[in-house]
Amino acid sequence: MIVTFKSKASGDLIYFKDAALKLLQLMGRDDKVPSALYADDISQALAQLQQGLSAIAETERVKAAQTENDNEELQGTTQISLAVRAVPLLEMLQKAQKKHCPVLWE
Template identity: 70%
Template sequence: MIVTFKTKASGDLIYFKEAAVQLLQLMGRDDKIPSALYAEDVSAALAKLQQGLAAIADKDRAKAEQAGNERADSEQDSKAQISLNTRALPLLEMLQKAQKKQCPVSWE
């Protein structure tokens, strides 16, 4: 399933449901689709999302340090995966634009 995030402050964003639900949960929202954020709630959702992504990045960094060079050899052969932090960048930009222009954000 596809989830589309919309706001008048920027273009639409399309995510697969799994990634969208993870991002919504980091924003402090449930997995209800469709739903929306009022303009006055965008700032709090953006802050929660940034904090959650920072925690995930710290956790991933700690795992990488523990694994050391052992993982480096095996990862070169394995399929590359895109991190949630990377996937979240367009949504972060959208929320920042919505916050600046005081626009609501919806998803369906």
């Protein structure tokens, strides 16, 4: 399943359900799809998302440093972190905040 984020401030964003639900959780939202953020709630959701992503990125850095030598078998594989996947959503929220527009997801 996919989740589409929409706002008049920017184009639509499409995420797989698992990534979208993690991002919604980091924003302090429940896992209801469809749902929305009012324009007045975007600042708080954006701040919570940024804080949550920073915490996840730090955890990933520590874990990577600990297992750096043990990953000889996995050298050919690459995982894209949630922080990287969240960049378009962060940009959408910032644009929606500037234009005072709501953000919807379905």
